[in-house]
Amino acid sequence: MCLKPARANRMVLWVALAATALLAMAAMVFGGCQPKGEPAPDNQLEAVRQRGYLVIGCKYDSPPFGYLDTDGHVKGFEIDLGRLLADKVLGDPNAVKFVQVNTSTRIAALDAKHVDLVLATMTITEERKEKVTFSPTYYTAAQAVMVKADSAYRRVADLDGKPVAFVLGATSEARLKKNIPQAKLLGFKATTEAFSAFNAGRAQAFSTDDSILYGFVSEYCGVKLLEDRLSEEPYGMAFRKDDSAKPLVAAVSSALEQLLAAGEVAQLKAKWMRTNPPDTCAKP
Numbered sequence: 378m379c380l381k382p383a384r385a386n387r388m389v390l391w392v393a394l395a396a397t398a399l400l401a402m403a404a405m406v407f408g409g410c411q412p413k414g415e416p417a418p419d420n421q422l423e424a425v426r427q428r429g430y431l432v433i434g435c436k437y438d439s440p441p442f443g444y445l446d447t448d449g450h451v452k453g454f455e456i457d458l459g460r461l462l463a464d465k466v467l468g469d470p471n472a473v474k475f476v477q478v479n480t481s482t483r484i485a486a487l488d489a490k491h492v493d494l495v496l497a498t499m500t501i502t503e504e505r506k507e508k509v510t511f512s513p514t515y516y517t518a519a520q521a522v523m524v525k526a527d528s529a530y531r532r533v534a535d536l537d538g539k540p541v542a543f544v545l546g547a548t549s550e551a552r553l554k555k556n557i558p559q560a561k562l563l564g565f566k567a568t569t570e571a572f573s574a575f576n577a578g579r580a581q582a583f584s585t586d587d588s589i590l591y592g593f594v595s596e597y598c599g600v601k602l603l604e605d606r607l608s609e610e611p612y613g614m615a616f617r618k619d620d621s622a623k624p625l626v627a628a629v630s631s632a633l634e635q636l637l638a639a640g641e642v643a644q645l646k647a648k649w650m651r652t653n654p655p656d657t658c659a660k661p
């Protein structure tokens with residue numbers, strides 16, 4: 378076959394374009410769009426490394442773990458821990474973006490892929506393990522009950538039949554139902570909302586983890602915790618429960634274990650945890 382030069386050039390161009398398209402398709406199908414030797418794209422750790430930062434779901438309503446300060450910045454034990462983990466996993470304590478979650482939205486935020494992991498006072502429970510994968514424990518709290526310091530309540534049982542505030546989606550609800558079945562339980566979306574309702578007198582008590590309640594004790598006057606504890610609440614970070622999360626779970630959990638072994642998590646506890654009432658009282 379003999380073609381004219383212009384036609385022959387066009388033909389070469391078409392063949393070259395077709396070959397390039399075929400090669401690109403083959404690379405996508407067989408190589409997952411990745412250069413040879415790199416991990417598959419459905420590896421969440423690799424996705425985080427490519428993005429350059431972790432996206433962590435944290436609380437904005439639970440001092441001293443995560444709270445929005447008056448300067449507009451989110452601060453707390455879990456915020457500091459998130460930065461230490463980013464430093465270990467990505468080599469930069471600022472390679473992290475914090476996204477607000479609360480007790481009732483944190484698993485949905487994970488499922489919707491709004492966050493890579495949840496670091497939000499979340500108790501490791503068998504029921505939750507059906508939905509998420511947990512890291513090792515980084516803090517152990519216990520469910521407690523807060524009342525007004527001048528009230529006559531001494532034991533949790535004294536609150537049966539009374540209005541008691543709790544946070545929706547928290548482990549505390551089930552234990553309250555078991556321990557004080559006649560109590561009128563009032564559920565709130567945010568920890569700060571539950572505390573404000575209790576502090577304003579809409580509930581006789583507020584029950585959640587002692588570690589969170591102490592955050593309010595150390596800021597507001599006239600409130601105290603009853604001595605009874607209803608449960609142990611080991612906190613773990615939560616990850617999506619699928620295979621693509623496994624390398625991220627392994628990397629973050631190993632970073633956490635190093636921080637625990639080096640005493641850095643204990644240092645955060647010493648920095649943030651207070652159990653005494655404040656010198657000056659905050660307004661609710």
Ligand code: GLU
Pocket residue numbers: 480497498499500544546547548549585586589610
């Ligand atoms: N740690 C408990 C839970 O995971 C209660 C505190 C919270 O609201 O996160 O349900």
